[in-house]
Amino acid sequence: MFQLPRIIQGGMGVGVSxxxxxxxxxxLKQLGVVSGTALDTLLIRRLGDGDKDGAMRRGLDAFPFPAMAQRIWNEFFIPGGKSADKPFRLLPMHQQQMPRKLAELCIVSNFIEVFLAREGHDNPVGINYLEKLQLPHLASIYGAMLxxxxxxxxxxxxxxxxxxVLDAYAAQRPAEYRLTVTGATPELETKMHFNPADYIDGPLPQLTRPKFLAIVSSNTLASTMLRRASGKVDGFVVESPTAGGHNAPPRGKVQWNExxxxxxxxxxxxxxAGMRELGAPFWLAGGYGSAEGLREALEQGASGVQVGTAFSLSEESGLREDYKKTLMADAIAGRSTVFTDPLASPTGFPFKVAAVDGTYSDAHVYEARQRICDLGYLREAYQTPEGAIGFRCAAEPVRNYLAKGGSEEETVGRKCLCNGLVANIGLAQTRGEDWTEPAIVTEGDDLNSATQFLAPGATSYTAADVIHTLLGTRESA
Structure with a gap:
């Protein structure tokens, strides 16, 4: 029996959540959520960094199919970690037909992240995926459900x-997912397929279907999900444009501030009112990270709130410690700045960028970077003139993008979010002797309000401080 949480911790970035x-x-009986983005890359970088805390080994030992786990350990673990001047290993980029090794990494890495989040308690844990990162979905979701x-x-x-997909895995059936392909003609085969039986040693385990929450920006989109989704939608997270990360574009004609x-x-x-009429549970996100925000959400008929920015600065988050200290110091001084960048993301969605020295928020840092696309999670699928499916990214080298039918206008201002977000958590790629990938830090517009979670005289806080402050239980905690 599920008890709906009052607080959902946002699934942020690559490894921040x-x-x-x-x-x-x-x-603490609220909903902890891990980010499901690029977990295959994070796994091999954590192993390549020596798995210093032993967490990856612990997760691999718990994986139900030991031969698969051992293959990954044997190939990617580096005792003591790689030398600082050596680059991390790269994986082949995801394709419509996923190579077996990549599928296994997705299964195992998603299993490990959820398994570790569930250690030591019996309360629910969630995982957050981005619809625009469709290629890894089938194998990743299976690993999380395992x-x-x-x-x-x-x-x-x-x-x-x-x-x-959730229904299929719970019924021990293969699953499919339709890939969004720009310019696809009706005869183009755009479906991806995944059969767990192809990867599992022995009988398929019985899995429980998780609840599915769609993250939407309007009640119209929520209504569309309820009418057209391929299975049950159990609820919604309704994000306003003040939330961190990607924002939905403004509706109608776009105008710009100064x-x-x-x-x-x-x-x-x-x-x-329209959300309430839909009859499904919903949580409000973007600017609701306070006790007053939670009360307001409950009064409006929401089941609670989703909070990201506050948790991103907590001691337990994966964000680099120096970035957390800088952002907190700026928040204490009331000078934190978050820019809604309409160009940064290759997806074309506006993307929140927090000002941190030495990161992509400094124009000269971005301009000094050579365009490289070697992770490829945000690539766009498109139909080639030959009738096949190709992949391109507006942040890749311009000549490459143009050769794939993209327009030069689409490349202006685009940034490599894949490498930038991985750099946020201290796993930046090294390129030669004098260049390391810079980070791109994303936070919500209410960044300065993070000071409310600090005890008097403190400069840092925990996830528990956030929860007790939101619930109004901090003094008795």
Missing amino acids: NWRLARAVSR AGVSYVLMGAGIPLHAPA AGEPIYGERDRVDL
């Missing part, structure tokens, strides 16, 4: 096909 943060939140994930959350697009940010207006406000 890691297993440590999710475990800390879930232990570990007993209780909630799957998905946004950054319209995740119509995800519920059927800083060059998109202006959101009345049409972008969520019709909460």
Whole structure:
């Protein structure tokens, strides 16, 4: 029997919402959520860094199919970690037909992240995926379900096909997912397929279907999900444009403020009466990270709130410690700055960028970077003139993008979020002797309000401090 949480901890970035943060939140009977983005890359980098805390080995030991786990350990673990001047190993980029090695890494890495988040308690744990990162979904979701994930959350697009995947795995059936392909003609085969029986030694385990929460920006989109999704949608996280990470573009004609940010207006406000009429549980996100915000959400008929920014600065989050200290010092001084960059993301969605020296928020740092696309999670699928499926990214070398039918206009201002977000957590790629990938830090507009979670005289706080402050139980905690 599920008891709906009052607080959902946002699934942030690449490894910011890691297993440590999710475990800390879930232990306190709120919903801890791990980020499901690029976990295959994170696994091999953690192993390549020597698995210093032994967590990856612990997760691999718990994986139900030891031969698969051992193959990964044997290939990617480096005792003591790689030398600082050596680059991390790269994986082949995801394709419509996933190579077996890559599928196994997705299964195992998602299992490990959820397993570790569930250690030491019996409370639900969730995982967050981005609809725009479709290629790893099938293997990744299976790995998370193997570990007993209780909630799957998905946004950054319209995740119509995800519920059927959960249904299929719970019924021990193969699953499919339709890939979004720009310019696809009707005869193009765009489906991806995954059969767990091809990867599992012995009989298929019985899995429990997790709850599915769609992350939406309007009640209209929520209504569409309820009518057209491939299976049951169990609820919604309703994000406003003040939330960190990717934001939905403004509805209607886009206008810009003096800083060059998109202006959101009345049409972008969520019709909460309409949300209530849908009859499904919903949580409000973006600017609700306070006790007052939680009370307001409950009064509006929400089941609670999703909070990201506050947890991203907590001691348990995966964000680099020096970035957390800088952001907190700026928040204490009331000078934190977050820019809604309309160009940074190759997806074309506005993307929140926090000002941190030495990161992509410094124009000269980005301009000094040579364009490289070697992770490829945000690539766009498109139909080639030959009728096949190709992949391109507006942040890759311009000549490459143009050769794939892209326009030069689409490349202006685009940044490599894949490498930048991995750099946020201290696993940046090394390129030669004098260049390491810079980070791109994303936070919500309410960054300065993070000071509310600090005890008097403190400069840091824990996930428990966030939860007790939001619930109004901090003094008695």
